[in-house]
Amino acid sequence: MSRSSAPRPSSIRRGLALGLATVATAALLTGCAGSGGGSSTLETKADVKLTIWSGQNDAAEKILEGLVSEYEKEHPNVSIDLSPGASSTDQLLQKLSASFAGGTYPDVSYTFGSWASQLERSNRTLDITDEVAKPDVKWDEFTSAARATAQPTGKKTIGFPAVVDNISLLYNKTVFDKAGVDYPTKDWTWSDFRTAAKKLTDSSTNTYGYGYSVSGSEETTWQLWPHLWQNGGDILSSDGTKSAFDSTAGVDAVTYLRDLAVTDKSVYLDQTDTKFAQLFESDHVGMITSGPWELSALKTAGTSYGVVQLPGTNGDHQTVSGPDLWTLFDHKDANRAYWSTQFTEWLTSKEQDEKFNVAVGNLPLRSSEATSAAFLAQVKALPGLDVMQANAANAKKARPTVPGYVGLSSAVGDAVSQVLQGQGNPGDALKTAATAADKALAEN
Numbered sequence: 001m002s003r004s005s006a007p008r009p010s011s012i013r014r015g016l017a018l019g020l021a022t023v024a025t026a027a028l029l030t031g032c033a034g035s036g037g038g039s040s041t042l043e044t045k046a047d048v049k050l051t052i053w054s055g056q057n058d059a060a061e062k063i064l065e066g067l068v069s070e071y072e073k074e075h076p077n078v079s080i081d082l083s084p085g086a087s088s089t090d091q092l093l094q095k096l097s098a099s100f101a102g103g104t105y106p107d108v109s110y111t112f113g114s115w116a117s118q119l120e121r122s123n124r125t126l127d128i129t130d131e132v133a134k135p136d137v138k139w140d141e142f143t144s145a146a147r148a149t150a151q152p153t154g155k156k157t158i159g160f161p162a163v164v165d166n167i168s169l170l171y172n173k174t175v176f177d178k179a180g181v182d183y184p185t186k187d188w189t190w191s192d193f194r195t196a197a198k199k200l201t202d203s204s205t206n207t208y209g210y211g212y213s214v215s216g217s218e219e220t221t222w223q224l225w226p227h228l229w230q231n232g233g234d235i236l237s238s239d240g241t242k243s244a245f246d247s248t249a250g251v252d253a254v255t256y257l258r259d260l261a262v263t264d265k266s267v268y269l270d271q272t273d274t275k276f277a278q279l280f281e282s283d284h285v286g287m288i289t290s291g292p293w294e295l296s297a298l299k300t301a302g303t304s305y306g307v308v309q310l311p312g313t314n315g316d317h318q319t320v321s322g323p324d325l326w327t328l329f330d331h332k333d334a335n336r337a338y339w340s341t342q343f344t345e346w347l348t349s350k351e352q353d354e355k356f357n358v359a360v361g362n363l364p365l366r367s368s369e370a371t372s373a374a375f376l377a378q379v380k381a382l383p384g385l386d387v388m389q390a391n392a393a394n395a396k397k398a399r400p401t402v403p404g405y406v407g408l409s410s411a412v413g414d415a416v417s418q419v420l421q422g423q424g425n426p427g428d429a430l431k432t433a434a435t436a437a438d439k440a441l442a443e444n
Contacts, residue, residue, distance in 0.1 A: 038331060038332060038333025038334070038335065038336060039333050039334050039335050040332075040334060041334055042334040042335060042338055043334075043335060044335075044338065045077055046077065046335050047077050047078075047079075048077060048078055048079075048335045048336055048339050049078075049079045049080075049081065050078065050079070050080045050081065050106075050107040050108065050336060050339060050340050050343065051080075051081045051106040051107050051108075052068075052080055052081070052082045052083075052106055052107060052108045052109070052340075052343075053083060053084065053085025053086070053092060053095070053106045053108070053109040053110060054082055054083065054084055054085065054110055055084060055085060055086075055089040055092055055109070055110030055111070056084060056089075056110065057084055059360060060356070060360050061084060063355065063356050063359060063360070064082060064356065065082060066355075067347065067352060067355060067356065068080045068082050071343055071346060071347075075339075078339050078343070080343070085106065085109060085110070089110065089112070092109060092110065092111060092112075093111070093112075093115055093118075096109060096111075096119075100122055100124055105124060105329050106329060107328065107329055107331065107336055107340040108159075108326055108327070108328055108329070108340050108343070108344055109326075109327055109329070110162055110324065110325070110326060110327075111159070111162075111324065111325050111326075111327045112324050112325075113149040113322055113323045113324050113325055113398075113399070113401060114322075114399070114401055114405065114406075115401070116149055116150070116152040116158065116325060116327075116401040117152040117153065117400075117401040117402045117403060118401075118403050119152075119158060119327055120152050120153060120155075120156055120158050121403075124329050124330060125156065125158040125159070125327060125328060125329055125330060126158065126328040126329060126330045126337055126340070126341065127156040127157060127158070128157050128158070128159070128160075128328060128341055129151075129156060129157040131157075131341055131345070132150075132157050132160075137345060138366070138368070141350075141365075141366040141367045141368050142160075142161045142164070142365060142366060143161075143164055143166075143321065143323070143367075143392045143393070143395050144395060144396050144397070144398075145164075145166075145320075145321040145323055145395040145396070145397065145398045145399075146161035146164050146321070146323040146365070146395075146398075147161070148397070148398035149161070149323045149325060149398050149399075149401060150323075150325055152401045152402075158325070158327050158328065159325040159326050159327035159328050159344070160325065160326045160344050160345065160347075160348045161323050161324070161325060161326075161348065161365050162323075162324045162325050162326045162348070162365075163323065163324040163357065163362055163363075163365075164321060164323045164362075164363050164364075164365055164392060164395075165291045165292055165293070165321055165322055165323070165362075165363055165388075166291060166319045166320065166321045166363075166388060166391050166392055166394070166395045167222075167223070167226070167289045167290055167291050167310065167319055167320055167321075168289070168290070168291065168307050168308065168309055168310060168319065168384070168387060168388050168391050169184055169188075169193075169287060169289055169307070169308050169309065169310050169311065170280065170287065170288050170289070170290055170294065170298075170305055170306070170307055170384070171183060171184050171286060171287050171305060171306050171307075171308070172280055172283055172285065172286050172287070172303065172304070172305055173304040173305060173306055174283045174303075174304050175200055175207060175283055175284075175285070175286040176196075176200065176286060179199050179200045179202070179286070180199075181196050181199050181200060181286075182196075183306055184196070184287070184306070184308045184311070185308060186308050186309050186317075187312075188308070188311040188312070189311055189312060189313070190227075190230075190256060190311045190312075190313060192311060193210075193287070193311045194256075194259070194260060194264065194266075196209060196286070196287070197209025197210045197260060197264065197266040197267070197286065197287065198264050198266050200266070200286035200287070201264070201265065201266040201286075203265075205284070206284055207283075207284050207285070207286070208266060208267060208268035208279070208284065208285050208286065209260075209264075209266035209267070209285075209286045209287060210260060210266060210267045210268070210285065210286065210287050210288070211267070211268040211270055211275075211276025211277070211279060211280060211285040211287075211288045212257065212260075212261070212267050212268070212269060212270065212276065212420065213270045213272075213273045213276065214269045214270060214271060214416070214417040214420050214421055215270070215271055215272060215273050215413070215417065216410065216413035216414045216416075216417045217273055217413055218409050218413065219273045220412075220413040220416050220417055221409045221410075221412045221413040221416065222320050222322070222399065222409075223289060223320075224253055224254070224257070224412065224416055225320045225397075225399065226289075226310055226318050226319050226320050227252075227253035227254075227256060227257070227313075228245060228249055228250055228253045229316075229318045229320075229396075229397055230312065230313035230314075230316045230317075230318050231248075231249035231250075231252050231253055231313060232249050233245060233247050233248075233249025233250050233253070234247075235399070235400055235408070236400050236402070236441075240400065240402055240441075241441060241442075242438055242441065243408055243433075243434045243437040243438055243441065245412060245430060245433070245434065245437075246430040246431055246433070246434035250426075250430050251426045251427050251430060254415070254416060254419055254426035254429065254430060255426045257416065257419070257420055258419050258420060258425075258426060261420040261421075261422075262419075262420070262422050267420070268284075268285055269420060269421060276288055277290065277294060277297065280303070280305075281297060281298060281301040281303045282301070282303075283303070289310060291388065292361065292362060292363050292382075292385060292388050295361070295382040295383075295384060295385060296361060296382065299381070299382060305383075305384070306383075306384065307383070307384030307387040307388060308387060309387065309390075309391045309394060310391075310394070317391075317394050318394050318395075318396055318397065319391055319394045319395050320395065320397075320399065321392070321395035321398070321399075322399060323398070326344045326347065326348065328340050328341060328344060348365055348366075349366075350364075350366050350368050350369050350372070353365045353366060353369060354369060354372055354374035354375065355374075358372070358374045358375050358378055359374070359378075361378060361381075361382060361385075363385070363388060363389050363392065364389060367392070367393075370386070370389055370390070375389070402441065402444065403444035404437070404440040404441035404442070404443065404444040406440065407436065407437060407439070407440020407441070407443075407444075408436075408437035408440055408441065410436075410440075411432075411433040411434075411436035411437045411440070412430075412433050412437065414433065415429035415430055415432065415433035416429075
C-alpha cells in the first residue's frame with residue numbers, strides 16, 4: 001500500500017496521492033467540529049482505546065501488529081485497534097474526509113505528506129508542537145524536509161514523520177564500463193553529468209545516458225525541483241499564495257534538461273514513469289535519479305550499480321524528498337491525546353524504527369540510526385542505501401503541501417514534458433505554467 005509494504009514505483013504512488021488530494025479537499029473542510037469530546041483532565045492510568053489506521057498491508061502490517069502488541073503489554077491500560085484503514089493507502093484521504101463528517105476519525109493515521117496542509121485546515125489534527133520541543137524526543141534527528149512536512153504552515157505540528165526518502169544519482173556500472181567512462185563521484189557537477197550522459201549514449205544499441213519521465217506527472221515535476229533549488233529558485237512565494245518557479249533559476253533548470261534531451265539527445269524520454277527504471281535495470285540507461293524504492297528491483301534484476309548524491313551547482317547538492325506522516329487527530333479527550341502522542345513518539349523512536357522502516361528496506365527515520373547494526377545489515381543487502389541515508393542531509397526544503405500544489409505540479413509537469421520533447425522554449429513554457437499554477441493556488 002505504501003512504499004514500506006510493497007515495491008512499487010514512487011511515481012505511481014505520488015501520482016495517486018496527488019490526484020486524490022483534490023477529490024477530498026472540500027470534504028476535509030466540512031462536517032462536524034469534533035467527535036463529541038471525552039475527558040478534559042489527563043489520567044494517565046485510566047483505560048483508553050485508540051484507533052490507528054496504518055495504511056499498510058502484508059509484511060509491514062504484520063510488523064506493526066507486533067509492535068502494537070508489545071506496546072499494549074508495556075501499557076496494560078492502553079488498547080489499540082489497528083487496521084489498514086482503507087483498501088489502499090491512496091484511499092485514506094477520502095476515508096478520512098468521510099470520517100470527519102461523521103465524527104468517526106481515528107486517533108492516528110498514516111498519511112501522505114502531500115495532504116499535510118489540507119489535514120491541518122480540517123481543524124481535526126492535534127498540535128504536538130510542545131511535545132516535539134522536548135529534548136528527549138530528539139526532533140532534530142528527523143530530516144529538515146520531514147520536520148517541515150509535519151509543520152505545514154509553521155504554526156502547528158500535526159504528527160511525526162512516518163517514511164522518509166530522497167532522490168540520489170544511480171549509475172549503471174555495466175553501461176559506464178562499456179563506454180569507458182569514469183564512475184560519478186560525490187563532487188560531480190551537472191556539467192560533469194552532461195558530459196558523461198553524452199558519452200554513454202549509443203544509438204546503435206539503444207543506450208541512453210539518462211532516463212527522465214515526460215508523462216507530465218509528479219515524477220516529471222519533482223525531478224525538476226533540485227535543479228531549481230540548486231540554482232537559487234523557489235517553488236512558491238514566501239507566503240505560499242503564488243508560484244515562484246517562473247524565474248531565472250527556473251528557466252536555467254529547464255534549459256539544462258532541454259539541452260540534455262534536445263541538443264545532446266542523451267535522454268530516454270519516458271512516457272510511462274516506469275520504463276526508464278526498467279531500461280536502467282537491463283543496461284540500456286546509464287543514469288537515473290531515483291530513491292531507495294528502486295534498490296530491491298535492482299537486486300532482483302542483478303544490475304551492477306552504484307549510488308552517489310546528486311550532482312551539484314556551486315557546491316550545492318540539494319535533493320528532493322517526499323516524507324509521509326503519522327498524523328494525530330483531536331477527539332477533545334485528554335487521555336486519547338496523551339496516549340496517541342506517546343505511542344507515535346515510541347513508534348518513531350530509534351529502537352522501534354529499526355524494527356519497522358529499516359526492517360522493510362526503507363531509509364531510517366532518524367540520523368542516529370545510520371550506524372545501527374540493523375541498518376548496516378540492510379546496507380549489505382541493498383548497497384547504496386547508506387549513501388541515500390547520508391543524502392538525507394541534502395533534503396533541506398520540503399515540497400509544498402498546499403492544496404493548490406496539485407494543479408501547480410500538473411502545470412509544471414506539462415511544461416517540462418513539452419520542452420524536453422522539443423516543443424516550445426523554457427521561458428514561454430514556464431510562464432504558461434505559472435499562470436495555470438497561480439489559478440490553482442487561488443482556488444484552494
